[in-house]
Amino acid sequence: MTNSRNRLRFLLVDDDRSDRGLVKRFLTKEFEDPEIREVETRAQFLVEIADPPDLIVSDYLLRGFNGLEVLEILREKDLDVPVVLLTGTGNEEIAIEAMKKGVADYVIKTIEHIKRLPATIEHVLRLRQIEQERRVAEEELLLSDQILNYMPDTVILTDLEGRIVRWTGSAEGTFGYRASEAIGHSFKFLLANWQEGAGRTGDWEEFDQPKEALCRRRDSSTFQAELTSRHLYDKEGKPNGIVMVYRDITERKKMEEALREHTEHLGRLVQERTKKIEELQRQKSAMEKLAATGQMAARVAHEINNPLAGIKNAFTLIRRDIPPDSKYGSYVELIKKEIDRIAGIIQQMYKTYSPKAGRPNHFNLATTISDVCRLLTPKAKQHNLLIDTQMPEETVSLFQPEGELNQILYNLILNAIQASHSGEKIKVSLEKKGQSVAIRVSDSGRGISPENLNKIFEPFFTTKKTGAQGGLGLGLAVSQNLAQAMGGSISVESAENRGATFTLTLPITCRTEMGKKEMANV
Numbered sequence: 001m002t003n004s005r006n007r008l009r010f011l012l013v014d015d016d017r018s019d020r021g022l023v024k025r026f027l028t029k030e031f032e033d034p035e036i037r038e039v040e041t042r043a044q045f046l047v048e049i050a051d052p053p054d055l056i057v058s059d060y061l062l063r064g065f066n067g068l069e070v071l072e073i074l075r076e077k078d079l080d081v082p083v084v085l086l087t088g089t090g091n092e093e094i095a096i097e098a099m100k101k102g103v104a105d106y107v108i109k110t111i112e113h114i115k116r117l118p119a120t121i122e123h124v125l126r127l128r129q130i131e132q133e134r135r136v137a138e139e140e141l142l143l144s145d146q147i148l149n150y151m152p153d154t155v156i157l158t159d160l161e162g163r164i165v166r167w168t169g170s171a172e173g174t175f176g177y178r179a180s181e182a183i184g185h186s187f188k189f190l191l192a193n194w195q196e197g198a199g200r201t202g203d204w205e206e207f208d209q210p211k212e213a214l215c216r217r218r219d220s221s222t223f224q225a226e227l228t229s230r231h232l233y234d235k236e237g238k239p240n241g242i243v244m245v246y247r248d249i250t251e252r253k254k255m256e257e258a259l260r261e262h263t264e265h266l267g268r269l270v271q272e273r274t275k276k277i278e279e280l281q282r283q284k285s286a287m288e289k290l291a292a293t294g295q296m297a298a299r300v301a302h303e304i305n306n307p308l309a310g311i312k313n314a315f316t317l318i319r320r321d322i323p324p325d326s327k328y329g330s331y332v333e334l335i336k337k338e339i340d341r342i343a344g345i346i347q348q349m350y351k352t353y354s355p356k357a358g359r360p361n362h363f364n365l366a367t368t369i370s371d372v373c374r375l376l377t378p379k380a381k382q383h384n385l386l387i388d389t390q391m392p393e394e395t396v397s398l399f400q401p402e403g404e405l406n407q408i409l410y411n412l413i414l415n416a417i418q419a420s421h422s423g424e425k426i427k428v429s430l431e432k433k434g435q436s437v438a439i440r441v442s443d444s445g446r447g448i449s450p451e452n453l454n455k456i457f458e459p460f461f462t463t464k465k466t467g468a469q470g471g472l473g474l475g476l477a478v479s480q481n482l483a484q485a486m487g488g489s490i491s492v493e494s495a496e497n498r499g500a501t502f503t504l505t506l507p508i509t510c511r512t513e514m515g516k517k518e519m520a521n522v
Contacts, residue, residue, distance in 0.1 A: 176218030
């Protein structure tokens with residue numbers, strides 16, 4: 001009999017020289033060049049055990065001690081050395097008791113039995129090797145469990161059919177199932193949309209690439225996870241199992257959603273800022289155009305005003321010498337009317353270029369609106385129109401230049417009269433909003449086309465085809481400039497064939513007065 005192990009080291013404990021010689025003969029015969037040390041006493045044993053052998057062959061009855069004490073000494077010194085006990089004839093009961101206390105095996109001390117000692121030793125050493133391999137495997141398994149439990153992800157092992165074969169502590173912490181409840185079941189019972197008996201047990205290939213899945217815990221709660229699976233292979237390269245990795249991505253999904261919302265919010269802000277910049281650019285362009293137009297208008301008005309004054313003075317002298325019954329008498333009033341109209345246009349051109357609000361005064365806004373409406377009522381009746389005013393019950397007082405407000409309202413209501421169809425209403429309403437007021441003038445005419453909506457406040461822009469006074473397109477431009485000079489603005493809402501609504505928004509207190517209050521606070 002040969003052994004794959006090289007040079008086994010034996011310690012022979014026996015106080016009978018002839019028995020030791022018999023044992024040595026069989027060990028030397030069956031094992032390749034064994035190292036055999038011999039001791040007879042307890043003291044010798046204590047010395048030799050300092051260098052532990054691979055195996056101890058000990059007689060039960062020794063001089064001064066026995067085989068059971070050999071086990072005790074090994075246990076005290078924490079030495080894991082297998083012991084084969086030699087017993088005399090009829091002492092099998094002692095040998096069995098010794099095995100219960102840790103003896104690896106025993107042999108009855110007869111020639112026939114000692115012949116089988118090498119085979120017994122081979123068996124003991126083979127069992128010892130298996131036990132050591134088992135311990136190493138257990139330690140590696142325990143270590144791997146600890147590593148898996150410390151990993152942020154949850155790892156589960158299944159067979160090739162997807163049935164769970166290993167359930168770590170991290171898996172129990174993640175899903176809430178104990179190992180006894182999970183092992184043997186398909187991994188799919190951990191998925192929220194899985195139903196008992198649906199589909200075949202395996203079918204894991206769909207998770208061969210990372211895939212998001214909704215997982216279910218033992219308490220029926222769910223969480224978003226990223227699931228990845230890979231084959232495990234044996235030493236021969238054959239697949240023998242599947243490792244599945246679950247990564248909880250709930251927080252990641254929340255962060256992705258928050259990032260998406262933030263990105264959308266930033267997108268909206270960019271759009272709003274872009275629109276605002278475009279509007280500012282448009283306003284800047286309009287202001288530059290207005291300034292250039294106004295400068296031209298002022299120069300033209302200045303150049304026209306002087307000769308017009310001369311024409312007016314000369315006409316006054318001529319008018320005196322033309323009797324009313326002259327054939328040219330009817331032209332006198334026409335000439336005077338046209339001269340006055342030219343003077344009015346020049347005055348509007350001055351205001352377009354440099355509108356300045358007059359001195360502010362306190363007044364009841366509803367009364368002022370009613371006065372303007374009453375002034376324009378005859379004009380409305382000529383067109384078969386009704387001016388409908390809607391005023392709040394509470395008194396709304398303003399501290400603004402009343403004359404300029406009258407001019408703005410006059411222009412807005414007159415435009416509504418000219419735009420409305422016969423038999424309809426013009427609505428004029430007043431609303432107080434905090435420290436400002438909104439006056440709305442609505443007509444039910446044909447409305448303003450989209451392409452003209454942004455042009456109506458530009459000087460000299462008009463859609464009127466007649467040459468009547470105000471047809472030069474200065475009314476709304478003057479009104480807007482006056483409103484801005486008072487700290488407010490005019491806006492418009494319109495759709496074709498649905499009329500238009502002009503809204504005049506003004507602060508209750510004029511800009512000059514507010515500036516004084518701010519300076520006083522400083």
